[in-house]
Amino acid sequence: MTSETKKTVLSIKDLKVDFETATGTINAxxxxxxxxxxxxxxxxxxxxxSGKSQTMMAAMGLLASNGRTRGEVIYEGRNxxxxxxxxxxxxRGAKITMIFQEPMTSLDPLYTIGRQLAEPMVVHGGLSWxxxxxxxxxxxxxxxxxxxxxxxxxxxxEMSGGQRQRVMIAxxxxxxxxxxxxxxxxxxxxxxxxxxxxxxxxxxxxxxxxAVIFITHDLGIVRRIADRVYVMKTGEVVENGDxxxxxxxxxxxxxxxxxxxxxxxxxxxxPDSAPVLLEAQKVAVEFELDSGFLKPRHVLRAxxxxxxxxxxxxxxxxxxxxxSGKSTLGRAVLNLLPAGGRVVFHGQQITGKSxxxxxxxxxxxxxxxxxxxxxxxxxxxxxxxxxxxxxxHEPSLSGRQRDxxxxxxxxxxxxxxxxxxxxxxxxSGGQRQRxAIARTMVLKPELVVLDEPTSALDRTIQKQVVELLRxxxxxxxxxxxxxxxxxxxxRAISDTVMVMQRGKVVEAGTADAxxxxxxxDYTKELIGAAMLTQQQMMETA
Amino acid sequence: xxxxxxxxxxxxxxxxxxxxxxxxxxLANRAAVASIIVLLTIGLISVFGPILSAHHYDTVYxxxxxxxxxxxxxxxxxxxxxxxxxxxxxxxxxVETFEREGDTxxxxxxxxxxxxxxxxxxxxxxxxxxxxxxxxxxADNKSATVRADINFMHFYFGTDANGRDMMTRTFIAGRxxxxxxxxxxxVAISIGVLYGATSGYLGGxxxxxxxxxxxxxxxxxxxxxxxxxxVFFGRNFILMFIAVGAVEWLDMARIVRGQxxxxxxxxxxxxxxxxxxxxxxxxxxxxxxxxxxxxxxxxTLLVPKVILLESFLSFLGLGIQEPMTSWGVLISxxxxxxxxxxxxLIFPSxxxxxxxxxxxxxxxxxxxxxxPKDR
Numbered sequence: 001m002t003s004e005t006k007k008t009v010l011s012i013k014d015l016k017v018d019f020e021t022a023t024g025t026i027n028a029x030x031x032x033x034x035x036x037x038x039x040x041x042x043x044x045x046x047x048x049x050s051g052k053s054q055t056m057m058a059a060m061g062l063l064a065s066n067g068r069t070r071g072e073v074i075y076e077g078r079n080x081x082x083x084x085x086x087x088x089x090x091x092r093g094a095k096i097t098m099i100f101q102e103p104m105t106s107l108d109p110l111y112t113i114g115r116q117l118a119e120p121m122v123v124h125g126g127l128s129w130x131x132x133x134x135x136x137x138x139x140x141x142x143x144x145x146x147x148x149x150x151x152x153x154x155x156x157x158e159m160s161g162g163q164r165q166r167v168m169i170a171x172x173x174x175x176x177x178x179x180x181x182x183x184x185x186x187x188x189x190x191x192x193x194x195x196x197x198x199x200x201x202x203x204x205x206x207x208x209x210x211a212v213i214f215i216t217h218d219l220g221i222v223r224r225i226a227d228r229v230y231v232m233k234t235g236e237v238v239e240n241g242d243x244x245x246x247x248x249x250x251x252x253x254x255x256x257x258x259x260x261x262x263x264x265x266x267x268x269x270x271p272d273s274a275p276v277l278l279e280a281q282k283v284a285v286e287f288e289l290d291s292g293f294l295k296p297r298h299v300l301r302a303x304x305x306x307x308x309x310x311x312x313x314x315x316x317x318x319x320x321x322x323x324s325g326k327s328t329l330g331r332a333v334l335n336l337l338p339a340g341g342r343v344v345f346h347g348q349q350i351t352g353k354s355x356x357x358x359x360x361x362x363x364x365x366x367x368x369x370x371x372x373x374x375x376x377x378x379x380x381x382x383x384x385x386x387x388x389x390x391x392x393h394e395p396s397l398s399g400r401q402r403d404x405x406x407x408x409x410x411x412x413x414x415x416x417x418x419x420x421x422x423x424x425x426x427x428s429g430g431q432r433q434r435x436a437i438a439r440t441m442v443l444k445p446e447l448v449v450l451d452e453p454t455s456a457l458d459r460t461i462q463k464q465v466v467e468l469l470r471x472x473x474x475x476x477x478x479x480x481x482x483x484x485x486x487x488x489x490x491r492a493i494s495d496t497v498m499v500m501q502r503g504k505v506v507e508a509g510t511a512d513a514x515x516x517x518x519x520x521d522y523t524k525e526l527i528g529a530a531m532l533t534q535q536q537m538m539e540t541a
Numbered sequence: 542x543x544x545x546x547x548x549x550x551x552x553x554x555x556x557x558x559x560x561x562x563x564x565x566x567x568l569a570n571r572a573a574v575a576s577i578i579v580l581l582t583i584g585l586i587s588v589f590g591p592i593l594s595a596h597h598y599d600t601v602y603x604x605x606x607x608x609x610x611x612x613x614x615x616x617x618x619x620x621x622x623x624x625x626x627x628x629x630x631x632x633x634x635x636v637e638t639f640e641r642e643g644d645t646x647x648x649x650x651x652x653x654x655x656x657x658x659x660x661x662x663x664x665x666x667x668x669x670x671x672x673x674x675x676x677x678x679x680a681d682n683k684s685a686t687v688r689a690d691i692n693f694m695h696f697y698f699g700t701d702a703n704g705r706d707m708m709t710r711t712f713i714a715g716r717x718x719x720x721x722x723x724x725x726x727x728v729a730i731s732i733g734v735l736y737g738a739t740s741g742y743l744g745g746x747x748x749x750x751x752x753x754x755x756x757x758x759x760x761x762x763x764x765x766x767x768x769x770x771x772v773f774f775g776r777n778f779i780l781m782f783i784a785v786g787a788v789e790w791l792d793m794a795r796i797v798r799g800q801x802x803x804x805x806x807x808x809x810x811x812x813x814x815x816x817x818x819x820x821x822x823x824x825x826x827x828x829x830x831x832x833x834x835x836x837x838x839x840x841t842l843l844v845p846k847v848i849l850l851e852s853f854l855s856f857l858g859l860g861i862q863e864p865m866t867s868w869g870v871l872i873s874x875x876x877x878x879x880x881x882x883x884x885x886l887i888f889p890s891x892x893x894x895x896x897x898x899x900x901x902x903x904x905x906x907x908x909x910x911x912x913p914k915d916r
Contacts, residue, residue, distance in 0.1 A: 367815040375809050
């Protein structure tokens with residue numbers, strides 16, 4: 001669009017995708033035009049359900065069996081849409097490659113990294129195993145895997161998420177592709193790893209000169225790496241243009257809404273006179289690993305002597321990368337895991353209490369999970385899910401009273417109570433998280449541990465959920481233990497923040513102190529990786 | 542990635558459960574729907590067939606031993622005269638003239654002695670004739686006219702070696718086989734699901750203990766077990782349930798335990814624990830409903846297995862007792878008479894195999910309906 005000097009490598013013209021389902025036809029993509037030039041990075045942005053992934057999946061002929069496509073996908077002057085699989089395979093996987101969101105499941109756990117890299121080169125490229133292995137090693141070096149000579153013989157489970165994503169990238173580069181389609185490649189990764197992967201992609205593009213189509217819901221990433229942006233909403237491109245133009249002069253209201261979706265605001269501090277609700281002293285959790293008959297005992301300290309105290313109405317944010325022990329700490333505080341140390345809730349020591357003894361206390365201390373898809377039982381209606389806690393803790397209530405309370409709870413989280421007879425799979429991620437919140441709120445708890453409650457949600461939904469949580473806190477005087485790797489969300493909701501690394505607290509203080517003036521290197525690194533994108537967004541806003 | 546359905550504009554108050562979805566997918570599966578219809582037909586025939594049939598399942602027709610299946614009525618025209626002659630001979634009457642007028646036989650008979658009016662009983666006792674009467678008795682009581690109606694009967698599936706109607710027997714056998722199949726399956730599934738879910742959910746040492754018990758029961762040879770039961774308690778119907786149920790729940794327990802192990806790691810189970818729900822409630826409300834998919838599928842495969850087991854036991858002579866019968870018994874008799882009377886094997890086999898086919902197709906259909914691959 002800007003410089004016609006460069007050659008357009010892939011162009012999608014008026015692509016439509018329909019899905020035939022039992023409940024009718026779903027028009028997932030409704031006439032989309034996208035083109036990408038050599039050496040260019042194009043981002044497709046949109047919330048989940050906007051059809052951005054389906055557009056690229058359709059272009060690659062990877063739709064589910066009930067999908068129907070119309071339109072044109074032109075690669076090297078040829079329409080590749082609807083080509084038979086045999087011909088398509090010469091292009092896809094070789095000249096147009098894809099990397100996906102889940103590095104954990106994209107690799108076969110039974111084969112070594114080297115073998116998985118080399119196999120397509122042997123099968124499709126006609127190389128010998130030896131040559132393929134050598135090329136695989138080069139690829140691993142290209143994507144900056146530490147110790148490539150050793151890692152080539154490693155199995156996927158021996159690698160971290162970031163390393164696996166690097167392997168996936170290496171795999172997609174094996175045949176010198178013209179176009180690399182990256183479908184949310186960093187969503188499942190920690191902020192620091194995410195930054196590294198983005199740098200790697202930018203670097204590779206510069207060196208290899210391929211075109212990159214980047215599908216994401218995260219505008220921070222777009223700002224950072226994309227030349228041009230397509231904004232998609234409900235199967236249509238609502239706006240497209242240069243990155244600067246989109247960010248500085250967004251024309252479509254939807255784009256403006258996306259740009260404005262960063263959780264904002266601060267929580268009002270709680271007076272010092274508020275009573276202490278929860279006190280944790282030297283909480284420690286250990287997991288025994290592989291302790292076999294003859295093997296020496298190997299102990300992993302997931303949580304290492306952590307102490308804190310929470311006043312009523314306060315929110316403590318716990319920040320850290322995956323594996324830092326923050327979720328384990330949350331569960332240890334609720335006595336869902338055997339833990340050392342002492343946890344005092346309401347003046348009562350709860351560590352060491354049996355499950356039966358804890359049961360009465362469970363009403364006042366609740367847990368909300370990260371994955372709104374996994375935390376609701378698929379065979380129960382929403383009403384049953386919400387009123388289950390009442391059945392346990394207030395057995396004297398009649399069925400009708402329970403139903404009323406469930407309705408109130410649904411209204412409180414701004415969901416229509418008429419939907420209580422539906423099943424969880426009929427709701428979107430954000431609605432499900434609201435249901436999960438309603439399930440805890442119906443019991444009127446005092447302490448809620450929120451384990452990454454917004455991580456699986458889109459930015460715009462995140463903002464709404466954060467606002468909902470803040471409103472509920474204000475209305476009921478709730479105390480939150482907010483666990484997240486998302487610094488923007490933590491900042492918007494917390495009074496005090498604890499930064500965890502490898503089971504230890506590396507820094508703690510008020511939210512402002514931590515974010516304005518971080519002392520510890522690790523904190524600086526975390527903030528650097530996350531804030532780089534946000535600062536840029538602040539400037540544009 | 543979730544897609545927004547354009548059709549979900551209106552918000553119905555009632556939700557579509559996963560079961561509703563599964564039902565729709567099952568009804569879209571032609572083989573499964575056809576199988577359900579076949580199975581229902583066989584079920585209805587087995588329940589009502591014996592009531593509606595003209596024959597009782599244990600009535601013996603001595604004149605019709607091993608007659609072939611036929612759509613025409615018995616007796617066949619050529620059977621009538623010999624049948625009449627032999628009845629007359631038994632009544633010590635000499636037949637002078639024999640005439641057939643439509644469905645009645647008119648015959649002049651003589652005897653060297655006085656004709657006893659009770660001689661008609663000899664004709665009525667035969668399965669071929671009814672309403673026999675003596676008329677035109679001569680003055681010396683030595684000759685008379687016998688009028689007898691031909692007693693038409695249909696044996697659509699033929700008769701067995703004792704002259705019992707195969708159709709009624711096949712229907713009544715269906716009752717027995719299906720009852721055993723369903724009840725024993727129900728028993729096996731109830732025990733298996735409860736046992737497996739409890740074992741899997743409690744885990745640890747309890748799980749180890751419970752599963753070792755299962756292993757021990759597995760190691761008992763089934764036939765040996767049944768013979769022991771028969772020796773101690775004699776042969777009876779209830780014993781079949783116990784024997785079959787006691788063996789078949791073991792598989793179910795293992796399947797459900799495996800399912801439970803994965804389900805208990807799910808967040809909704811952790812969420813229930815965090816809510817303070819007691820173990821019983823978690824197993825009942827969260828674990829068992831979520832294992833039911835594989836259980837339902839396994840059930841449709843277990844019913845045929847149980848029917849076959851019963852047939853096998855009956856084949857060995859350890860099952861159902863005469864005159865009650867089951868498909869297994871009928872088939873075993875049929876196999877013995879295959880040379881002279883193939884219909885004795887064919888008809889029960891058709892019923893058994895179509896039931897088994899139908900159940901297997903339904904099982905396949907349910908498996909596809911309950912865990913679709915791309916959703």
